[in-house]
Amino acid sequence: MKTPCIAKCKNQDGICSGCFRTMAEITEWRDMDEVKQCNTIEEIQGKRSTHTCSLCGKPAFCDISAGKSTCWCFEIEKRDTSGIESPDCLCRECLSKLPLLSNKRAID
Numbered sequence: 001m002k003t004p005c006i007a008k009c010k011n012q013d014g015i016c017s018g019c020f021r022t023m024a025e026i027t028e029w030r031d032m033d034e035v036k037q038c039n040t041i042e043e044i045q046g047k048r049s050t051h052t053c054s055l056c057g058k059p060a061f062c063d064i065s066a067g068k069s070t071c072w073c074f075e076i077e078k079r080d081t082s083g084i085e086s087p088d089c090l091c092r093e094c095l096s097k098l099p100l101l102s103n104k105r106a107i108d
């Protein structure tokens with residue numbers, strides 16, 4: 001079975017900090033067919049992209065831009081993107097590094 005897992009899996013509020021799959025993707029992984037697995041790996045690694053991330057400039061993939069009704073970013077804990085002026089989504093790596101929105105509320 002193909003997997004992007006690098007044996008450093010850690011659930012970082014809904015997204016793996018090692019392979020950048022969402023927890024939903026990790027759960028569904030074994031039930032995905034090989035085409036879907038390959039596509040997902042390529043999206044994570046930036047081989048398939050819809051735009052570039054406005055923070056790091058690397059390729060990013062938005063499922064909505066690709067014509068789907070939901071996006072991987074809906075599945076993770078909401079991050080605080082208030083300081084980022086970009087209409088496009090960030091890449092998985094940048095988005096997962098942002099502080100959680102709920103944490104910020106708790107501090108305020």
Ligand SMILES: [Zn+2]
Pocket residue numbers: 053054055056057058090091092093094095
């Ligand atoms: Zn990025």
